[in-house]
Amino acid sequence: xxxxxxxxxxxxxxxxxxxxxxxxxxxxxxxxxxxxxxxxxxxxxxxxxxxxxxxxxxxxxxxxxxxxxxxxxxxxxxxxxxxxxxxxxxxxxxxxxxxxxxxxxxxxxxxxxxxxxxxxxxxxxxxxxxxxxxxxxxxxxxxxxxxxxxxxxxxxxxxxxxxxxxxxxxxxxxxxxxxxxxxxxxxxxxxxxxxxxxxxxxxxxxxxxxxxxxxxxxxxxxxxxxxxxxxxxxxxxxxxxxxxxxxxxxxxxxxxxxxxxxxxxxxxxxxxxxxxxxxxxxxxxxxxxxxxxxxxxxxxxxxxxxxxxxxxxxxxxxxxxxxxxxxxxxxxxxxxxxxxxxxxxxxxxxxxxxxxxxxxxxxxxxxxxxxxxxxxxxxxxxxxxxxxxxxxxxxxxxxxxxxxxxxxxxxxxxxxxxxxxxxxxxxxxxxxxxxxxxx
Numbered sequence: 001x002x003x004x005x006x007x008x009x010x011x012x013x014x015x016x017x018x019x020x021x022x023x024x025x026x027x028x029x030x031x032x033x034x035x036x037x038x039x040x041x042x043x044x045x046x047x048x049x050x051x052x053x054x055x056x057x058x059x060x061x062x063x064x065x066x067x068x069x070x071x072x073x074x075x076x077x078x079x080x081x082x083x084x085x086x087x088x089x090x091x092x093x094x095x096x097x098x099x100x101x102x103x104x105x106x107x108x109x110x111x112x113x114x115x116x117x118x119x120x121x122x123x124x125x126x127x128x129x130x131x132x133x134x135x136x137x138x139x140x141x142x143x144x145x146x147x148x149x150x151x152x153x154x155x156x157x158x159x160x161x162x163x164x165x166x167x168x169x170x171x172x173x174x175x176x177x178x179x180x181x182x183x184x185x186x187x188x189x190x191x192x193x194x195x196x197x198x199x200x201x202x203x204x205x206x207x208x209x210x211x212x213x214x215x216x217x218x219x220x221x222x223x224x225x226x227x228x229x230x231x232x233x234x235x236x237x238x239x240x241x242x243x244x245x246x247x248x249x250x251x252x253x254x255x256x257x258x259x260x261x262x263x264x265x266x267x268x269x270x271x272x273x274x275x276x277x278x279x280x281x282x283x284x285x286x287x288x289x290x291x292x293x294x295x296x297x298x299x300x301x302x303x304x305x306x307x308x309x310x311x312x313x314x315x316x317x318x319x320x321x322x323x324x325x326x327x328x329x330x331x332x333x334x335x336x337x338x339x340x341x342x343x344x345x346x347x348x349x350x351x352x353x354x355x356x357x358x359x360x361x362x363x364x365x366x367x368x369x370x371x372x373x374x375x376x377x378x379x380x381x382x383x384x385x386x387x388x389x390x391x392x393x394x395x396x397x398x399x400x401x402x403x404x405x406x407x408x409x410x411x412x413x414x415x416x417x418x419x420x421x422x423x424x425x426x427x428x429x430x431x432x433x434x435x436x437x438x439x
Contacts, residue, residue: 001142002147003167004253008084008087008088008089009088009089009216009218009219010088010089010090010091010377010435011088011089011090011091011113011114011213011216012090012091012092012093012111012112012113012114012348013090013091013093013113013114013115013116013213014092014093014094014095014105014108014112014114014115014116015027015092015093015094015095015115015116015118016105016108016115016116016117016118016132016135017117017118017120017128017129017132017135017246018094018108018118018120018123018126018128019120019145021095022118022120022149022188022189023116023118024094024096025050025188025189026116026118026149026186026209027081027092027094028149028188029188029189029191029194029195030092030195030209030210030351031081031083033191033194033195033196033210033245034079034083034085034195034210035148035250039093039334040231040320043156049221055213056059070379070395072288080092080093080094080108080120081094081366085210085214087214087215088213088214090213093108093109094108095107095108095109097305105132105135105226106135106139106330106332106420107114107137107420108136109139109141109169109351110139110406111318112136112141113141113143113144113218113221114141114143114144114145114213114214114216114218114265115132115136115140115141115144115145116144116145116147116209117129117132117133117136117144117145117146117147117166118147118149118188119146119147119148119164119387120162121148121149121150121151121153121154121157121160121164121185121274122150122153123162124163124164124167125168127365127366129168130171130365130366131189131365132379133168133171133172133429134175134363134365134368134382135176135330135382136177136178137175137176137177137179137232137381138236138328138330138422139360139402139422140177140399140402140422141177141178142178142179142180142218142221142399143178143179143180143182143216143218144181144182145182145183145184145387146164146168146181146182146183146184146246147163147184147186147187147188147209147213147288148164148165148167148184148185148186149187149188150173150187150188150189151186151187151192151200151201152187152189152192152200152366154188154285156185156200156201158201158203158208160178160221160358161185161204164183167181168183169181170300171368173372174368175368180216182207182212182216183206183339184204184206184207184208184209184212185198185201185204186198186201186209187200193208193209194208194209194210195208195209195210196208202369202424222257222291222293223257223258223292223401224257224258224259224291224292225257225258225317226257226313226314226316226318226319226396227255227258227259227260227264227266227312227313227314227316227317228255228256228258228259228311228312228313228319228396228401228403228404229251229255229256229260229266229298229311229312229313230253230254230256230309230310230311230348230349230350230403231251231253231306231307231308231309231310231312232252232253232254232308232349233252233253233308234249234250234251234252234306234308235248235250235251235252236248236249236250236269237389238267238423242402244431248299249299249303250279250281250298251297251298251299251300251306252295252296252297252298252311253295253296253349254292254293254295254403255290255291255292255293255294255295255296256293256373256401256404257287257292257396257401257403257404258289258292258317259290259293259312260277260280260289260290260291260296260298260312260314261277261280261288261289262275262277262278262279262280262289264276264277264286264314265275265314265315266300266312266313266314267312267313267314267318267430268304268306268310268311268312268317269310269311269312269319269394270310270311270320270391270392270394271304271305271310271431273302273304274315275300275301275302275304276300276301276302277298277299277300277301278299278300278301279299280296280297280298280299281296281297281298281299282294282295282296282297289386298312298343308349308350309348309349309351311394313394313430315318317432318337319394319395319396319404319426319429319430320394320395320396320425320426320427320428320429320430321392321393321394321395321426322363322392322393322395322427322428323388323389323391323393324386324387324391325345325354325386325387325388325389325395325423326360326384326386326387326423326424327384327385327387327398327407327421327422327423327424328363328382328383328384328385328421328424329377329382329383329384329385329419329420329422330380330381330382330419330420330421331377331378331379331380331381331382331383331407331418331419332379332380332417332418332419332420333379333418334376334379335418336376336377336379337376337377337385337418337419338356338359338375338376338381339356339357339358339359339429340356340357341355341356342354342357342412342413343394343409343410343412343418344409344410344411344412345387345389345393345407345408345409345410346392346407346408346409346410347395347406347407348403348404349406350411352389352390352391352393353389353390354387354388354389354390354409355387355388355417356385356386356387356388357386357388358386358426359374359375359376359377359383359384359385360372360373360383360384360385360386361373361374361382361383361384362374362377362381362382363381363382363383365382370384372392382414384434385421394424394430395423395426395427396425396426397424397426398422398424398427399425399427400422405422405423406420406421406422406423407420407421407423408420408421409421
């Protein structure tokens with residue numbers, strides 16, 4: 001038997017917070033102190049020092065790549081950086097702090113396992129702190145870190161740290177979303193409690209930021225309870241010279257949730273036809289079982305009419321299927337959202353036409369309470385809407401499955417993405433007659 005080495009876990013996380021809270025500097029410090037910067041990157045940092053003045057290396061420039069960002073000292077676009085330690089691999093998204101870039105923050109955090117919300121120890125909890133914490137909860141990010149930054153500017157006051165922690169813990173129960181929340185006092189500029197333990201916080205007994213990122217438990221974040229396999233494409237090699245592949249017909253895609261095994265009974269939605277998994281193929285060959293988030297090719301016992309946009313599901317946990325949808329959206333377009341507008345709705349591997357039938361509420365970021373009956377949603381607004389699609393969509397609630405419970409709205413004509421949405425759980429699951437469908 002060949003030895004199979006377990007791959008190192010990948011943690012995706014994002015940083016968010018208000019302007020000048022030190023998000024880009026924090027990531028720069030993480031990369032710098034964890035020895036994840038190449039020599040040519042260091043040379044580029046030294047060459048760019050004259051842009052920010054002072055002739056000193058600016059760690060924020062590791063992520064703030066746009067010249068406009070460096071000149072203004074702010075983050076405008078989402079920047080992704082990759083680094084690794086012996087214990088774990090990381091992909092970090094540095095997201096903007098300005099209110100007008102809330103949509104960018106949603107984009108950068110949409111795939112994150114963990115979100116770091118920075119708080120300036122001098123400013124304390126402000127609207128953007130609440131907004132980004134709420135967005136992290138809304139996006140279903142299971143792990144939260146509140147990084148109380150610039151503690152050196154408040155003389156490493158334990159009372160100030162405790163005050164900020166108590167205020168945030170006061171509104172966290174309203175969100176009811178995170179598996180765990182960690183509060184860390186730090187100075188990103190000086191490196192205190194980022195990678196190395198600070199000598200200035202003898203009253204803090206928790207881990208450093210990197211220590212927490214390396215050890216936070218993420219293996220149970222994936223939903224393994226019900227098979228969801230959106231079909232991305234039908235795999236037909238059509239190679240006349242290869243007799244083994246001449247009649248091969250597989251269904252390729254990424255497992256959105258659950259486990260699939262050879263011999264397992266599955267149902268194809270929306271048609272309701274049933275079959276059995278005959279084989280599972282990966283790049284390395286045939287395997288007996290696979291689980292999310294693996295990308296595989298499934299071969300079924302029966303030659304069914306299946307195409308991109310269909311979904312294979314297990315018979316034990318059935319999803320909802322409807323053309324009447326309800327969910328929360330973050331509106332990203334300068335033109336406000338109003339009822340009656342038509343869009344393309346992209347859900348998993350399927351794209352359908354949809355119309356917004358109603359705006360139910362808009363979220364007041366100050367209070368985190370819903371305001372009923374808005375006439376429109378402006379750019380960066382978050383609200384609850386209702387949609388009607390041209391054909392039924394197979395889905396789960398976003399809280400149960402981030403992949404089959406999310407969608408985006410695309411403006412017809414321009415193909416611009418105008419909203420990111422999270423679906424509410426279905427009011428009813430797939431109807432029983434689909435279970436009894438005979439092929």
